[in-house]
Amino acid sequence: MDLSWYLALSAVLFSIGVLGVLLRRNAIIVFLSIELMLNAVNLSLVGFAQGFGDVHGQILVFFVMSVAAAEAAVGLAIVIAMFRNTMTLNIDEINLFRG
Amino acid sequence: MLETFLFFVFAVFSVVGALGMLISKSPIAAALWMVQVMLAIACLYLTLNAAFIGVVQVLVYAGAIMVLFLFVIMLLNLEEMPRLGSFDFRKVVAGVLGVAVLAQLLTLVVVNVVGLPEVPDTEEAVAATDVPALGVAILTDHAFTLQIVGVLLLAATIGAVVLAKKRFA
Numbered sequence: 001m002d003l004s005w006y007l008a009l010s011a012v013l014f015s016i017g018v019l020g021v022l023l024r025r026n027a028i029i030v031f032l033s034i035e036l037m038l039n040a041v042n043l044s045l046v047g048f049a050q051g052f053g054d055v056h057g058q059i060l061v062f063f064v065m066s067v068a069a070a071e072a073a074v075g076l077a078i079v080i081a082m083f084r085n086t087m088t089l090n091i092d093e094i095n096l097f098r099g
Numbered sequence: 100m101l102e103t104f105l106f107f108v109f110a111v112f113s114v115v116g117a118l119g120m121l122i123s124k125s126p127i128a129a130a131l132w133m134v135q136v137m138l139a140i141a142c143l144y145l146t147l148n149a150a151f152i153g154v155v156q157v158l159v160y161a162g163a164i165m166v167l168f169l170f171v172i173m174l175l176n177l178e179e180m181p182r183l184g185s186f187d188f189r190k191v192v193a194g195v196l197g198v199a200v201l202a203q204l205l206t207l208v209v210v211n212v213v214g215l216p217e218v219p220d221t222e223e224a225v226a227a228t229d230v231p232a233l234g235v236a237i238l239t240d241h242a243f244t245l246q247i248v249g250v251l252l253l254a255a256t257i258g259a260v261v262l263a264k265k266r267f268a
Contacts, residue, residue, distance in 0.1 A: 001102045001214050003215045004208050006147070011204030013136075018200050022193030028126045028172060032133050035164065036117055039140050042152075051216040055228045058152050062108045062237065065159050066248045070255030072164045076171045077262035078243045083175050084265075096228040 006047035013040035027079055027089040031072075038068050102220070105146050113139035130165055130221045136159040145219060151230045 013036060020033030049057020051060045079089070086094055116135035123129040137160040144153035219225070226232070235246060 001106060001146070001218045002212075003218055004212045005106060005110075006143070006218075007208045007215070008205060009113070009143075011201060012114055013117055015117050015197055015201035016114070016121055019194065019197035020121050021196060023121070023190060026126060026263065028168070029120070029129055032120060032168065035133065035160075036120065036136060037155040039137065039160070042156075043140055043143060046144055046147055046149050046152055047218070048264060050149060050228060053219060053227050054237055055232050058228060058233055059148055059237055059241055061152055062155065062233075063241075063244060063248060065155060066252065068165060068251055069159055072167060073255050074262065075168055077259040078172060080174070082262045089175070094144050 003047055003051040007044050009046035010040045010047070013037075013043070025090050025092055027082070027091050029093070030091060031075055031079065035068070035072065038064065102146050102218075106143065109139045109142045112136075125168070127169065130168045130172060134161055134165050137165065148220070148225050148228065151233050194248070196261070 017033045017037035017040060020036065021030050024030055024033070042064055045057050045061050046064070049055070049061070082094060083089055088094065116132045116139060119132035120129045120136065124159050137156060141153045141156040141161065144150075144156060171215055
């Protein structure tokens, strides 16, 4: 199996994540798209690690997953706090930093 | 041959799930499409002989993170959601940007396709990156990083509780 197929799949998934962030206006969908981009990058990292026979690529993916879990917990807590204050999840209506 | 077949099956599963997430109307449906993507990627890790990462993907992403997402979506009780509706100028720009990112990444892959290695499936190549080798490397070379990640997870837990408290800002 050639490694380039895995990289191409990773590129497609990453682009769908980018499109999700740019097109959708719901904070939860945007967050899910970010998780999709993280997964796409993980896939290419594992592909490279296995292709070159180096175990350290898998270790990097392991630590990326730990940080992604922490990021998801804090991000969803921020989403809850935002929803309490504004009663909306539309990111066009959330403008906390606009004076 | 079997690896190639399985790769394309799970690649189709993951791309269909991602597109379903992109165009779905309700957030719960989007999260469930995302579970499908996570499981397909876990199976792709298995076709790469990365069993540990595949199992961790199922446990952490499909298990923990997506359950957290579903829990928050149900907690917030969202009814209305703007669908990927009519086309306006901003959406056209967003679509062009997304396609541009895809074109750049695919160009990189195609240009460098000659230098890329095959995924090895010989006995010793698999043994060099199997679970015991991974465990030894994590617990010896990267033991300090492992401790830092533990502290990070503790800080994230405390931060999430503080942020989600009722009296916060």
